Amino acid sequence: xxxxxxxxxxxxxxxxxxxxxxxxxxxxxxxxxxxxxxxxxxxxxxxxxxxxxxxxxxxxxxxxxxxxxxxxxxxxxxxxxxxxxxxxxxxxxxxxxxxxxxxxxxxxxxxxxxxxxxxxxxxxxxxxxxxxxxxxxxxxxxxxxxxxxxxxxxxxxxxxxxxxxxxxxxxxxxxxxxxxxxxxxxxxxxxxxxxxxxxxxxxxxxxxxxxxx
Amino acid sequence: xxxxxxxxxxxxxxxxxxxxxxxxxxxxxxxxxxxxxxxxxxxxxxxxxxxxxxxxxxxxxxxxxxxxxxxxxxxxxxxxxxxxxxxxxxxxxxxxxxxxxxxxxxxxxxxxxxxxxxxxxxxxxxxxxxxxxxxxxxxxxxxxxxxxxxxxxxxxxxxxxxxxxxxxxxxxxxxxxxxxxxxxxxxxxxxxxxxxxxxxxxxxxxxx
Numbered sequence: 001x002x003x004x005x006x007x008x009x010x011x012x013x014x015x016x017x018x019x020x021x022x023x024x025x026x027x028x029x030x031x032x033x034x035x036x037x038x039x040x041x042x043x044x045x046x047x048x049x050x051x052x053x054x055x056x057x058x059x060x061x062x063x064x065x066x067x068x069x070x071x072x073x074x075x076x077x078x079x080x081x082x083x084x085x086x087x088x089x090x091x092x093x094x095x096x097x098x099x100x101x102x103x104x105x106x107x108x109x110x111x112x113x114x115x116x117x118x119x120x121x122x123x124x125x126x127x128x129x130x131x132x133x134x135x136x137x138x139x140x141x142x143x144x145x146x147x148x149x150x151x152x153x154x155x156x157x158x159x160x161x162x163x164x165x166x167x168x169x170x171x172x173x174x175x176x177x178x179x180x181x182x183x184x185x186x187x188x189x190x191x192x193x194x195x196x197x198x199x200x201x202x203x204x205x206x207x208x209x210x211x212x213x
Numbered sequence: 214x215x216x217x218x219x220x221x222x223x224x225x226x227x228x229x230x231x232x233x234x235x236x237x238x239x240x241x242x243x244x245x246x247x248x249x250x251x252x253x254x255x256x257x258x259x260x261x262x263x264x265x266x267x268x269x270x271x272x273x274x275x276x277x278x279x280x281x282x283x284x285x286x287x288x289x290x291x292x293x294x295x296x297x298x299x300x301x302x303x304x305x306x307x308x309x310x311x312x313x314x315x316x317x318x319x320x321x322x323x324x325x326x327x328x329x330x331x332x333x334x335x336x337x338x339x340x341x342x343x344x345x346x347x348x349x350x351x352x353x354x355x356x357x358x359x360x361x362x363x364x365x366x367x368x369x370x371x372x373x374x375x376x377x378x379x380x381x382x383x384x385x386x387x388x389x390x391x392x393x394x395x396x397x398x399x400x401x402x403x404x405x406x407x408x409x410x411x412x413x414x415x416x417x418x419x420x421x
Contacts, residue, residue, distance in 0.1 A: 004301030005284050030298045034270050034322025035245040046324045059244040061236070063318060065276055065294050076214045082293075083219040083276055083316065087240035104294060106274060108320055111246030115325050 006030055010039055010065065010149040017132070018125035019050035024104070028123045028142075036109040038105050039065065042098035048105045051095035054088070055210035062086045062096070076132045077096025120146045124159045128166075136167050154184035163190055170202050177211055214356035215240060219276060221248055226342055230255035233337050238316070245328050246321045247274070250311035258317050260272040264299070267331060271321040272298045272394050274307070278361030282308045330359065332365040339371060365421075366396035374408035385409075387415045393419050 007017055015022040024039040026032065040048040048069055062071070062085070073094045078094070080086060088094045096105055104213055110116050117140045123142050130139035143160040150156055161176035177199075181189055193199065193211045202208055220232040229266055234249035246269070250258050251348045264271060272354065273282070274296040282297055283305050291297065291350070301308055308317065324326050335358025342351035352375050358368045369392035374384035389409070393400045400419055403409055412418055 005297060005299045005306075007289055007295065007297050008305065010296070026296075028407060030272075032270060032298060032299070033324035034328075036270065037320060037322060038301050057244075059242055061240065061242060063274075063276065065274070071216070073214045078214045080216060080299075081218070083242070084238060085219070085222075086218050087215040087242065106318070108245055110322075110328060113327050114231070114244075115327050116245070116322070146375075166410060188249055193223045203254045 001157055009148060010106075011041065011102070014126075016122075016126040016129040018122075018129075021047045021050045023125050025122045025123060025126045026106075027118060028126055033116065033118075034110075036118065036122075037107070038122055039104055039106045040096075041102065041104050043101040044098055046098050048096040048098055048103065049094060049107070051093065053093050054090050054109065055111075056090050057111045057113070058090045058146065059090045059112060060094070060107060062088070062094075063106045063108075065099060065104040065106050067100035068106060069096045069103055069105055071100055107137075119211055120150075120159075124163075125155075127163060131167055132162060139163060139167075142145075154180045155191060156184065158189055162196065165199050165202045170199065170205055170207075173202050173209075174207050181205070181211055215244070216323070217253070222320040223248060224251070225337060226253050227260070227337060227340055229253075229260045231260055235334070235338075236315075238334060238338075239332065243328065244329065247336075248319050248403055250317045251314065252315055256310045258310045258315055259306065259308035259309070259319070261305060263305050264302035264321070268302045268323050269321040270298075270300055270302070271306070271319060272296055274318045274320070275319050276316040278310060278312035280308045280315050280317060281311055283304065298419055310384060316411075330361060332362055332367045334358075335361070335365075336371045339375075343371065343375055346378070347387075348375050351375045352379075357407065364395060365389075366392045366399060369395070370399050374406065377409050377412050382412050382415060385412050386415060389417055390417070 010024055012023045022041050024153045064080045064082050064084045066082055068109055071078050071080050071086050073088050074092050076211035123146055127139040127142035133174045143163050147155045157176050161173045164173035214418050216400040225233040231253040232251045236247040252258055275291045275293055279292050284306050310420045339351040355368055369388050373385045373388035
């Protein structure tokens with residue numbers, strides 16, 4: 001295998017659990033840059049795509065690679081066999097569940113008129129899966145890599161804070177969270193500090209009050 | 214719901230022997246490039262090419278059947294649910310079908326830049342009409358491309374082919390020279406392109 005290309009078998013990639021679904025973190029595995037690319041895998045009756053809407057301007061295309069899926073888009077449902085493409089415009093509710101074991105749905109997303117900029121939610125999902133499995137060092141390595149790629153992006157550093165809070169490292173958590181608050185010029189983090197259950201393990205620590213202030 | 218099966222997408226047979234199944238165009242996607250391919254007349258699925266000009270990163274995912282990819286000097290047989298990701302745009306890549314039902318999805322774009330519809334989507338779309346001598350329709354599709362991508366050298370070049378075949382010598386020469394002025398590599402293509410047989414003896418033809 002050369003440095004210039006990579007071959008990947010979707011069902012051999014280690015999955016990450018993300019909002020009751022199993023994510024195949026393709027973008028993270030490859031470092032693909034032009035668009036967000038990932039896949040979801042589930043057995044019959046299992047959730048493939050976590051129910052969500054995308055922000056304004058975010059287009060997503062889903063393709064059933066194997067098996068069969070039941071899609072819900074807006075208020076409509078449709079049976080989608082292998083080879084079916086489903087396009088979902090921004091701000092429209094979507095979810096899908098598997099109707100056969102081993103169903104795989106591939107997903108591509110991007111923002112109209114903007115260069116793709118990975119927010120890293122998929123990498124975070126993998127890091128968090130590692131944490132839940134007790135593989136803290138592997139998870140932390142992913143968070144460190146994400147921060148190195150975008151050192152001034154508050155949300156990644158906030159997620160690193162969540163990671164450490166849940167991993168039981170309060171000191172490291174507060175360090176990340178203070179930095180996230182500092183970088184978050186628009187104050188988006190305030191609501192997360194108040195409501196995010198990921199921070200429950202450190203909420204009673206006296207240092208937490210500084211974050212709310 | 215906006216749902217379409219691969220077999221319901223348009224099937225545009227290309228001269229190199231593969232069939233283009235436009236996905237981005239079908240759904241009107243603007244945020245990223247997405248296209249599918251199935252075997253054409255000679256069993257090819259992905260044309261042999263590099264991304265040296267567009268500098269796109271590309272990913273090819275096998276949706277169905279079996280496909281043999283040639284990547285640089287290596288060959289890889291891939292089946293459903295396997296993909297090849299090419300981060301290096303200079304690597305030569307292509308694929309042939311090993312089974313008749315083969316289907317491949319291609320996702321690509323230039324890292325760090327917003328998606329732009331590639332000129333080839335317009336030249337591919339016009340190709341069957343051009344080959345079949347439906348010059349009015351080919352001209353219409355290419356003019357539509359020029360409106361979307363003003364001054365695009367490959368579109369100007371293909372429009373020159375249409376005009377040369379349609380006997381519009383003056384227009385053909387003007388378009389051909391315009392494409393070469395913008396991208397010198399078209400001068401070389403023009404020397405052996407059969408579409409220009411009728412205008413090659415004209416003193417205005419851009420010889421090397």
